[in-house]
Amino acid sequence: MRPPAAPHVQTHVLTVRIAHWLMALSILIMIGSGWRIYDASPIFGFRFPVWATLGGDVETALAVHNDPGVATAIAWHFAAMWLLLLGYLVFVGWGLISGHFRRDFLPVGPKSFLRDFIAAARFRLEHRLGEYNDVQRVFYWGVLGLVALMLLSGIAIWKPVQTYPLELLFFGFQGARVVHFIGMSLIVAFLIVHVTLVLLVPRTFIAMVIGRAEEPMPQPQPEQVS
Amino acid sequence: MTLERRHLLRGGTSLSSLTLLTGCDLSDSNVVQRVLAGFSRWNDRVQAALFSDSRLAPTFPDAMAVRDFRYNAWYGPDRAPDLKPDDYRLMLSGLIADKRPWTVEQLYALPQVSQVTRHVCVEGWSMIGKWTGAPLKTFLERVGADTTAKYVGFECADGYYEGMDMPTALHPQTIMAFYLSDELLPRKYGYPFKIRVPTKLGFKNPKFVTTIYVTNIRPRGFWTDRGYNWFSGI
Numbered sequence: 001m002r003p004p005a006a007p008h009v010q011t012h013v014l015t016v017r018i019a020h021w022l023m024a025l026s027i028l029i030m031i032g033s034g035w036r037i038y039d040a041s042p043i044f045g046f047r048f049p050v051w052a053t054l055g056g057d058v059e060t061a062l063a064v065h066n067d068p069g070v071a072t073a074i075a076w077h078f079a080a081m082w083l084l085l086l087g088y089l090v091f092v093g094w095g096l097i098s099g100h101f102r103r104d105f106l107p108v109g110p111k112s113f114l115r116d117f118i119a120a121a122r123f124r125l126e127h128r129l130g131e132y133n134d135v136q137r138v139f140y141w142g143v144l145g146l147v148a149l150m151l152l153s154g155i156a157i158w159k160p161v162q163t164y165p166l167e168l169l170f171f172g173f174q175g176a177r178v179v180h181f182i183g184m185s186l187i188v189a190f191l192i193v194h195v196t197l198v199l200l201v202p203r204t205f206i207a208m209v210i211g212r213a214e215e216p217m218p219q220p221q222p223e224q225v226s
Numbered sequence: 227m228t229l230e231r232r233h234l235l236r237g238g239t240s241l242s243s244l245t246l247l248t249g250c251d252l253s254d255s256n257v258v259q260r261v262l263a264g265f266s267r268w269n270d271r272v273q274a275a276l277f278s279d280s281r282l283a284p285t286f287p288d289a290m291a292v293r294d295f296r297y298n299a300w301y302g303p304d305r306a307p308d309l310k311p312d313d314y315r316l317m318l319s320g321l322i323a324d325k326r327p328w329t330v331e332q333l334y335a336l337p338q339v340s341q342v343t344r345h346v347c348v349e350g351w352s353m354i355g356k357w358t359g360a361p362l363k364t365f366l367e368r369v370g371a372d373t374t375a376k377y378v379g380f381e382c383a384d385g386y387y388e389g390m391d392m393p394t395a396l397h398p399q400t401i402m403a404f405y406l407s408d409e410l411l412p413r414k415y416g417y418p419f420k421i422r423v424p425t426k427l428g429f430k431n432p433k434f435v436t437t438i439y440v441t442n443i444r445p446r447g448f449w450t451d452r453g454y455n456w457f458s459g460i
Contacts, residue, residue: 040349056253061453066300070349071453072253072262078455079265160346161283161425161460162276173344173352 009214010129010207015094017208022087023147027187029054029080030150034184036073043177081154088147108137127201129215143190146183153180266455273457279393283424283460286342291356293407295415298347298428299384303414307383307434314418320379320439323370330418334404336360336368341399343424345431346460348449357422358405363396371440379445380421383434389445390423390430391457399424402435427458 012020032054039047050058055073062068095101113134119125120135127133132140156167156176170176198205207213252258297303315327340358366373373396379389394400403422404411411417416433423431429449439445450456 037350041347041351043350054253060254065452067449067452067454069253071449072259074348074455075262075266075453076253078269079262082265082268157350159273159276159460160344162278162281164284173346177350 007214008129011212012207019087019091022083026080026084029076033073033076040070104132105137113138146187150183270457273459277459283343283399286354290354291342292353295355296353306414317437320441321372321375322440345428347428356407357403359401359403362400375440376442377445379439380432380435381437382432383436386432386448388432388447430458
């Protein structure tokens with residue numbers, strides 16, 4: 001009698017799950033409201049369609065307030081920023097202190113990243129619950145860095161006088177708006193890949209909700225039973 | 227603070243109202259609005275704590291000041307109040323010892339300073355301009371205002387109204403601007419003066435000011451009443 005091979009298990013402690021969903025919710029709010037705020041004074045030659053933005057019904061807001069919901073969008077944005085900051089600090093703080101980052105997100109090397117990236121691009125990269133390949137590791141470091149960039153550029157836009165010369169990091173106030181926009185775009189790209197991969201491996205979603213998921217035990221094949 | 231775009235937006239709202247027919251809009255529910263208002267009050271407190279009465283807004287070389295400053299109001303420049311220096315009087319009320327009205331001539335005789343600072347609109351655009359006028363602090367001291375009070379409020383000839391915290395009102399860069407780009411403040415920009423406060427968003431810079439009052443009750447603001455954050459410091 002051979003003991004069955006240990007299944008691949010994915011676990012997330014409660015702290016990580018709360019921080020993850022806090023960030024997920026606040027990032028969605030910040031994207032939707034950010035698009036409405038962007039529309040009030042577009043940086044580039046386009047506006048986001050109103051239905052994709054957060055800030056309430058434009059016609060109601062115009063009728064009641066003479067404002068197309070920009071005020072509400074700003075209220076959403078500056079409320080959700082506190083939730084994002086809280087979620088981010090908890091997530092990064094716990095990741096550093098518990099060793100989660102060191103254990104699961106390191107090491108990352110250009111060679112192994114390239115190997116995993118090519119495999120992933122050919123749909124030949126196997127996903128093992130509880131293990132992070134180099135593409136995942138780079139993506140998670142990347143998005144954590146992007147959120148930090150969004151917090152910094154956001155502060156430069158929110159308080160350009162009180163935090164001056166912070167904006168000079170971003171080539172001035174208007175530069176900070178551009179950096180904030182680019183960071184948003186990259187986070188949206190991350191979210192599309194992230195959610196797509198979760199849909200492909202739904203157990204990762206279960207793990208992030210209830211804290212634990214494991215690969216199903218391999219079913220014995222009929223010919224092996226004999 | 228301008229809102230020309232808001233009128234343009236009206237044309238595009240039929241599409242959005244169609245898409246919104248599919249469900250009630252979260253943002254407009256009373257509970258959500260109350261929660262957002264709660265966060266906004268929290269943000270007022272954070273901003274008041276962040277505000278430094280000695281930190282100056284960045285200033286720029288004269289050459290960077292825009293000559294043709296952006297006009298910004300919810301009405302066209304032809305409908306801007308046309309205040310005549312002979313009739314105009316600045317009225318004072320509230321916690322002020324000497325409430326005698328001021329004429330334009332008296333106001334313009336106050337000691338003045340110039341600043342090349344950046345106007346930042348809540349919508350995201352910004353513009354550098356040169357303003358010249360009397361520090362509001364100087365004026366408040368001349369009229370014997372109670373500067374231990376919490377707020378200073380403004381009423382304007384175009385129906386606008388605003389207010390700010392006393393620390394900001396006493397900030398050295400908060401001025402009653404009589405000149406823009408070294409020229410007498412043109413009618414459409416708020417003659418005889420606008421409050422220029424570079425540590426706050428553009429809509430906290432009222433034009434055509436006709437009344438200044440000092441109070442401990444937080445003054446309402448035109449755009450604040452329309453959902454914008456009250457402190458709106460930058």
